[in-house]
Amino acid sequence: MSKKIKLAILGGGGDSLIGILHRVASGMFDQFEVVGGVFNVDLEESQNFARKIGIGTNRIYKDLDGLIAAENALPEEERVQVVSILTPNFLHYPMAKQLLENDFHVICEKPLTTTYEEAKILEETYKNSNSIFAVTYTYTGYPMVRQMKEMIAEGVLGKIQKIDVQYYQGWINPIIHDEEKRANTWRLNPEKSGISCCVGDIGTHAFDMIEYVSGMEVKNILADLNYLYRDNRMDIDGTILLRFDEYVKGVIRTSQIATGEENNFTVSIYGEKAGLKWEQENPNYLYLLEEGEPMRVLKPGHAYNSKLSLDGTKLPPGHPEGIFDSMGNIYKGVARAIRKEDYHPGEFPTIHDGIRGMNFIEKAVESHRQGNIWVEIDE
Template sequence: MSKKIKLGILGGGEDSLIGILHRVAANMFDRFEVVGGVFSRDFKESRQFAEDLGIGSKKVYKDLDQLIEGESKLPADERIQVVSILTPNFLHFSMAKKLLENGFHVICEKPLTTTYGEAKILEDTLNNAKTIFAVTYTYSGYPMIRQMKEMIAAGEIGEIQKIDIQYYQGWINPIIHNEEQRNSIWRLDPEKSGISCCIADIGTHAFHMAEYVSGLRVEKLLADLNYMYPDNKMDVDGTVLLRFSEYVKGVLRASQTATGEENDFTIKIYGKKAGLKWGQESPNYLYKIEEGQPIKILKPGHGYNSALSLDGTKLPPGHPEGIFDSMGNIYKGVAKAIKGEEYHPGEFPGIKDGARGMNFIEKVVASHAEGNVWVSLDN
C-alpha cells in the first residue's frame, strides 16, 4: 500500500496556473498523492478533469460537504488526509474551518481569509484541531531566500538598518482602464476578493517575506494606495512605509499596474556590516555587498550554504530552480510535519503567518482610508 500522503484539492481545475503549480509541487518529492477533491463547481467538469489527470473520479465530490461526509466514512488509511484550498479568497475561511473541524490537515492559498477576524477564528479552530496548517507564501521556499534568512539570523550583515521590498506586476494595467473589464473580474470584486486587491494578492507576499527573512516584526505602517478610477473599489497599486522599531525602517512597494512588468519581486536588507539583495526573476543569485569589498554572489547547491537552504535544493550547482521548486519545498515541509518528522520552523508558513498577513492588509487599507496615517499592527 502506498505510504504517500493522500491529498485532495479544492479548485485549481481546468487551466488554472495555481492548480498546476500546486500539483507539480505536491508530486515533487514523492511525498503526496493527489487522489481527488472538488476541482470545479460543475461536477461533470470536475470528474472529467480528474480522469484527464489520470487519478480517476472515485474521490471527486460535488462540494466540500460531500467530500467531508464521504471521506469520514472510510477507514483512516483510505481517507484524504490533507486538503489544498485553491479557490477565490472569499471561500477560504468557510472551507478551512470545516476541514479543521473534521480533522483534516490544510494547505491554503493566500490571503488566508478576507478579514483578520476570520483569520483569528481559524487560529482558535486549529488550536482545537491540532492538525497541520500551511499558508502558501510561495517565495519562502526558494533556497537562496532561506539562505538569506539564515545569514541574517547568524549576524552576517550585522544589526539591520533598512528593509526595501518591491513586488511589481503589470497584468491588471490593460484591465483597469476598461470599465467593463474592471467591473467583471473577481480580483476587483470586494464580495469575492475582500477589501484589497493588490495588497492582498502580492503585497501580502512582500510583507511576509520582509518578516520571514529579517526575523523582525512590523510594529507600525503608513500606507498610500491607488484605486485609479472612482468606480473601482479595489487597490491596484500601493506604497507602505514600515517601522520595525524606532531605528529600523522599511518601505514596501506593490503594484499590478507597473506597465510591462511580469513578476518583479525583489528584497534588499541592509545591516551595519553588509547588505543582501535577491530578485525572484533571477532566484539563483543572492548578492552580498560590503563597503570596500567586491560584490559576493551566492548560489544554491554549494556546501557554503545553510542546512535549511541545502534541504530545499534539488539540483546540482548551476542548474536553475524556480517557483515550482519553491512551492515544492513548502509541500515537503508540510509532509514532514504531517508524518511527525523533524523539520525546521522555516520550512512552511503557518496559520499565524496567514493571520499576520490579514492584519497587515486591514491596517494598510485603514491607514490609507484615514488619510495616510501611522497605524499599529497587533504583535
Template sequence: MSNKIRWGVLGGGGDSLIGVLHRVAASMFDAYQLTGAVFNPDFEANKAFANEIGIPTSRIYKDFDTMVAEELKLAKSERIQVFSVLTPNFLHFPMAKKLLENGFHVICEKPMTMTYAEALELEAIQKQNNNIFALTHTYTGYPMVRQMKKMIEEGVLGDIQKVDVQYYQGWINPIIHDKEKRNTTWRLDPSKSGISCCMGDIGVHAYQMLEFVTGMEVKTILADLNHLYDDNQMDIDGTVLVRLGKYTKGVIRASQIATAEENNFAVAVYGKKGALKWEQENPNYLYHLVDGEPIKTLKPGNVYNSKLSLDGTKLPPGHPEGIFDAMGNIYKGVAKAVRNQPYDKAEFPSMRDGVRGMNFIETSVASHKEGNVWKEL
C-alpha cells in the same frame, strides 16, 4: 500499502496555473498521492478533468460538503489526510474552517481569509485541534531566500537598519482601463476578493517576506494606496512605510499597474555590517554587499550554504531552480510535519503568517482611508 500522504484538492481544475503548480509541487518528493478532489463546481467538468489528468473518479465529489461528509465515513487509514484549498479568496475561510474542525491538515492559498477577524478565528480552531496548517507564500521555498534568512539570523548583517521590498506587476492594465472589465472581474469585487486587490494579492507577499527573512515583526505602518478610477473600489497600487523598531525602518512597494512588469519581486536588507539582495526573476543569485569589498554572489547547491538552503536544493550547482521547486519545498516541509518528522519551522509559512498578513492588509487600507496615518499592527 503505499506510505504516501493521502492528498485532496479543492479548486485548481481546467487551465488553472495554480492547480498545475500545486500538483507538480506535491509530486516532487514522492510524498503525496492525489486521492480525491472537487476541481470544479460543475460535477461533469470535475470528473472530465480527473479523467484528463489520469486519476480515478471514485473520489471525485460533486461539492465540498459532500466530499468532507464522505471522507469522514472512511476509516482513518483510508481518509484523505491533507487538503489544498486553491479556490477564490472568499472560499478560503469557510473551507479551511470546516477542514480544521474535522481533523484534516490544510495547505491554503493566500490571502488566508477575507478578514483579520476570520484569520484569528481560524488560528484559534487550529490551536484547539492541533492540525498542520501551511500558507503558500511560495517564495519562501527558494533556496537562496532561505539562505538569506539564515545569514541574517546568524548576524552576518549585524543590526538591521533598512528593508526595501518591491513587488511590481503590470497584468491588470488591460482590465483597469476598461470600465466594463474593471466592474465585472472577481479580482476587483470586494465580495469575492476582500477589501484589497494589490495589497491583498501581492503586497502581502512582500510583507510576509520582509518578516520572514529578517525574523522581525512590523510594529507600525503608513499606507498610501491607489485605486486609479473613482468607480474602482479596490487598490491596485500602493506604497507602505513600515517601522520594525525605533531605528529599523523600511518600505513595501507593490503595484499591478507597473506597465510591462511581469513578476518583479525583490527584497533588500541593509544592516550595520552589510546587505543582502534577492530578485525573484533571478532567484539563483543572492548578493552579499559589504563596504569596501566586491559584491559576493551566492548560488544554490554549494557547500557554503546553510542546511536549510541545501535541503531545498534538488540540483547540483549551476542548474536553475524555479517556482515549481519553491512550492515543492513547501509541500516537502508539510509532509515532514504530517509524518511527525523533524523539520525547520522556516520550511513552510504557518497560520501565524496568515493572521499577520490579514492584519497587514486591513491596517494598510485603514491607514490610507484615514488620511495616510501611522497605524499599529
C-alpha cells in the same frame, strides 16, 4: 518506504496556473498522492478534469460537504489526510474552518481569509484541532531566500538598518482601463476578493517575506494606495512605509499597473556590516554587499550554504531551480510535519503568518482611508 500522504484539492481546475503549481509541487518529493477533490463547482467539469490529469472519478465530489462525509466514512488508512484550498479568496475561510473541524490537515493559498476577524476565528479553530496548517507564501521555499534568512539570523549583516521590498506587476492594465472588465472581474470585487486587490494579492507576499527573512515583526505602517478610477473599489498599486522600531525602518512598493513588469519581486535588506539582495526573476542569485569589497554572488547547491538552504536544493550547482521547486519545498515541509518528523520552522509558512498577513492588509487599507496615517500592527 512510508505510504504517500493522500491529498485532495479544492479548486485549481481547468487552466489554473495555481492548480498546476500545487499538483506538480505535491508530487515533487514523492510524499503526496492526489486522490480526489472538488476541482470545479460543476461536478461534470470536475470529473472531466480529473480524467484529463489521470485521477479516478470515484473521489471527485460535488462539494466540500460531500468530500468530508465520504472520506470520513472510509477506513482511516484509506481516507484523505490533507486538503489544499486553491479557490477564490472568499471561500478560504469557510472551507478551512470546516476542514479543521473535521480533523483534516490544511494547505491554504493566501490571503488566508477575506477579513482579519475571520483569520482570528480560524486560529481558535486551529488551536482546538490536531491539524497541520500551512499558508502558501510560495517564495519562502526558494533555497537562496532560505539562505538569506539563515545569514541574517547568524548576524552576517549586523544590526538591520533598512529594508526595501518591491513587487511590481503589470497584468491588471488590460482590465483596469476597461470599465466593463473592471466591474466584472472577481479580483476587483470586494465580496469575493476581500478589501484589497494589490496589497492582498502581492503586497502580503512582500510583508511575509520581510518578516520571514529578517526574523523581525513590523510594528507600524503608513500606506498610500492608488485605485486609479473612482468606480474601482480596490487598490491596484501602493507604497507602504514600515517601522520595526525607532531606528529600523523600511518600505514596501507594490503595483499591478507597473506597465511591462512581469513578476518583479525584489528583496533588499541592509545592516550595519553588509547588505543582501534577492530577485525573484533571477532566484538562484543572492547578492552580498559589503563596504569596500566586491559584490559577491551566492548560488544554491554549494557547501557554503546553510542546512536549510541545501535541504531545499534538489539539483547540482548551475542547474536553475524555480517556482515549482519553491512550492515543492513547502509541501515537503508539510509532509514532515504530518509524519511527525523533525523539521525546521522555516520550512513552511503557518497559520500565524496568514493571520499576520490579514492584519497587514486591513491596516494598510485603514491607514490609507484615514488620510495616510501611521497605524499599529497587532502583536
